[in-house]
Amino acid sequence: MSQALLQIENLKTVFENTKSAVTVVDDISFSMNKGETLALVGESGCGKSMTSLSIMGLLPGTGKVAQGKIMFEGNDLTKKSVEDISKIRGNKIAMIFQEPMTSLNPVLKIGDQMTEGLILHHKLSKKEAEARAIERLKLVGFARATDIMNEYPHQLSGGMRQRVMIAMAMSTDPQLLIADEPTTALDVTIQAQVLELMRDVKAEFETSILLITHDLGVVAEMADRVVVMYAGKVVEEASVFDVFEKSSHPYTEGLLKSVPNLESDQTRLYSIRGNVPTPEEFPIGCRFAPRCDKAMDHCFDHAPDLYRVGDRHQVRCFLYHPEKGTFSHE
Amino acid sequence: MVKYVTRRLLGTIPMIVLISIILFTLLQLAPGDPLAGKLDQHADANYIAKLKEDFGLDKPPVEQFFFWAKNFVQGNFGVSFDKKVLVQDLLSERIGKTVFLGVVALIFTYMIAIPLGILSANKPYSKLDYTLTSASFIGFSMPSFFAGLLLIYLFGFQLGWFPYSGSETEASGYEGLEYLMDRLHHVILPAMTLAIINIAQYNRYVRASVLDAKAQDYTRTARSKGLSESKVLRKHVLRNALIPLVTLFGIDLGLLLSGAIITETIFGFPGVGQLYIQSITTRDYPVVMAITMMTSMAVLIGNLIADILYAFVDPRIKYD
Amino acid sequence: MKKSKIGILSLAVVMGLSVFATACGSKSSGDGAKKKSITATMNSTFDGKFNPGLYDSVYDAYILDQTFASLWKQDEKLETSIPDLAESWKESEKKDAVSIKLRKDAKWSDGKPLTVDDVIFTWKFIADKEYSGSRFEYVESIKGAKEYHEGKAKDIEGIKKVDDYNLEVTFEKSDARDISTKVFSTPMPKHIFEGKPVKTLENDPAVKKAENIVTSGPFTIKEIKAGEFVVLEKNKNFYGAAQGKPKLDQIVWKVLQEDVAIGALKEGKVDMVSRIKPSSFETIKGFKDVELVEDTDLGYQYLGFRTDHPKLSDKKVRRAIAYAINREQMVTGLLKGHGTLLSTPVSPKSWAYNKDLDADYSFDPAKAKALLAEAGYKDTNGDGFVEDPSGKPYVLSLEFPKGNQVREQSAKLIREDIEKVGIKIDLKQPKDFAALAETVQQKADKTMEMWLMGWTTDVDPNPKNIYGSTAESNYYRWKSPESDKSIGVSMYDQKAFTKEGRKALIKDWTKIFQQDSPVVLLYSQNIIDAYNKRVTGVQYDYRGALGHPSFVDWDVK
16 A cells, blocks of 8 residues: 555645636545556546546646645655656656547657657657657557558547557556546447557556546446546545445446446436536535435535445445434434 | 649639629729820820820720730730830839838748747736737737838837838949848838738737647647647647648738738838829729739739648648 | 747847848948938829920929920029020011020030930920820921821921021911920930830830930939939039039939928938928928928919809809809918919919909909899798709709819818808719819710819910810810900910010900809919928029929038
């Protein structure tokens, strides 16, 4: 535990303007070990992407980390200078994004985009960088990798581009790969290929993966451990087994129920009622209470903490409060 | 590419024919006899009749048009009604100066507007940005003649850095490089006057374009690789943000030929614009036709060049 | 941080280029320090046809004034012609012939002597069938010129060369007008133009290119930049004995927009600004070291009537309008006093001007109303405007061209004045000059009623070209046998052969003109020039009305 690769402690990310501040990531903590795949799960707008961008130091606009620590290999990234962060970013921590169609620069050749990180971080010559890039492109399944180097993104399909993104991210042998919805924008068949590829890469380089997704199918296939986020807070943290077998938080249950299941004969797909609240209108009590089927009166004006329910399994719900019986009276 | 260019060039021919027909018709319909302006108690009827015959004005308009068109295709732009000299002689004296003025104005525009636009986009909504924005609006709404007079007063009279009028020093005897520098020295104020409105426009355009590119996913990707912000800007943002400027270049080429009218008058800078305004007031149609046709062709060719350039700067565009 | 470097770098390049250019420019501007040079400005560009027989533009004339000598010039009171290239001349008793003697020391700027051959060549050039200019009128009265012009004769019968410096001219008939209006007086160099095609001479280098133009006046043309400037330099071959050699080495005539020119005058960057707007007078008056000169122009502004239009055929109506207009107000208000009231088409600058005829057109609205009533125009429906004698509404249209600011402003004043005496005016939008001129000139036009325009006139009063019944320029369609007869007498009658006699005859005609009022004469705008006091020897006299004075005596401190 002490040798965690990444440890997030009480991270709070806010967007500030002159009049007000909006908290999008609110006091979250979790940790990842080397070689582990952690899935960060939740609906859109729950703060999972902002968590990943906080780690990368790539928060858009006026966003910034207001408090907490991001410990990477024992160093707090939030304390580091822009220059030092740049040395880690794209080198020890790499990231791939949701939109393969727009994430590559349309006017630069693939080769150019592949090599610039290598030249910067590994101080390779252009030639050496190209050789490494070609090698990585082959690794992600491009037979004609040398040709691809000279092509522009518009000449490639979406799946190919995402493979390029993965090859690019993996080119510097990062310890941590952050994958933000890497398959969401892809065809189902391509999705499988890409996931397969990520697993292979992970196996080969022992890379830890922070997988951000809303797709529990992907989670089941890829993750070792799961952190479920809702409205800027972690609501449940558990091993992948625990999540699927004994999920505890009503929100996690809801998410699981809304996955289509061939074995069940239900005609209508379940969906959690209501929408994720925007950061400006987070409820005072439990943030999920307004959408929760099991909510008690108490839930609406008291915010629950994370309660331990098993080995490395925590849940933010009063149902799991050690003295939960006492609430029904209020 | 050759095929594409050929096709485009052929495509401009009907456009040019159409423009010339419309132009000729408009000039025919406009009130005012080119020879009537020669009100002079000494001008007798025979003289006017003789001039009409000389210029072919006694013939029906359709015949006049074909006569003009035939000559135009052969590179003969006719004889000025007003000055009675060959139009190509009138133009050849002036076209070089207007092009020189236009090119320097364009260079000023690019060299000033693009960096300022980038500066603005780098710190949007900062004090610097607001200052540049306000300056742009002032520049954009300032009439050319006012801007021209202001520059003449400041840099021509008060500071004395630049000549206040003309395109070269009179009776200087300069040759070679010295002559070129003298021309450059003279062109700076009028070019600046001409560039002011353009700079204001381009500055806004570049700012928006850079801001847009900075918010794109590929920029985030570039940052995620750990590239420094300046490298991200130069290599990833600008290449994308400045591509649309190529389109504007095509339009500018035409504007520069026709847009210099007021500037040339104020600075006594003897280009095509000065001749154009004079020819319109005296109904000197052969000159008006020649200049308008040249401007139209410059716009058409400018757009073609812009399209071709586009293929070079944007790999997504290919002409086959 | 790096990004701002791009901006700073670009600005630095721009500034650097500029400074480099500045350095280069200023280094050499000391060059001409030794030369005596002045810079004068013209408001609009010259055409660049620097030839006395071919030029059209008044700005070309600015250059020709200083570069070409004439047979004679005007005396300072504009009364008579005095010798220049012609040493002397003698007109016959009946004013139907003249013998001219040229001075022997006159030379062209290329050193060739200027002789009778040049004079004859010039006259024949202007009379040539192929000649494309407008000056045939100036040789038309020479005997046989018409036949030559029509291609019926090989030579002009009335011209006889006696020797290289003497010639005799016979006219078609006795002609009382001054010699300067009867024969064209500025010779062109024969040895340059002989044998060249007459029809397209405008395109010849000897008309357009500085190095090819050969002149006869105090200055030659050194450099021409179309639309920009003309540099004149002292003509070393100028005869000049009588007047002294020109003192200036160089004159730069620059094309400059008036506002900029006035600024440059204030800064001492130009020495002379010619033809200043009256509204700028007060501004310039405040400048240090600047002198203003002002003179009455020979030209005038008028309100013209279509006298054949049924609405305007009654001369009482035309006279009523003349009395209704407060012209004084235009001179004091619009021209700020820099103009002259005009009551006769003969300029106050002319020897033939009759001051006692001035009173006829004083501002008198009461008289205007009386005349209207007399003609049967009364306000029958009480709307404040008169109806015509048959009781129908009576509205007159007034048109005017764009371009002359004072004239544009005067249109509104004229409407107000005429409406005050009860005639409703339909003031049209201003048109481009060429557009309005076309309609004014059209013989078949029935649409126009009244319009504003101007004339420039010659020193010798000759009403025939404008007011003669058959004159091309009689846009008023004023047909008066009485007037035609009177004009004829003043030109050709024995009584006109003396100045006094001719003046009396012109007075007779002027009275007829005033009674009929084919036009209302409005005002004559003054010519205003300004020059720096560093220029010395400047003399403005009556001749200022003809153009700029000769710069031959001008010098710089």
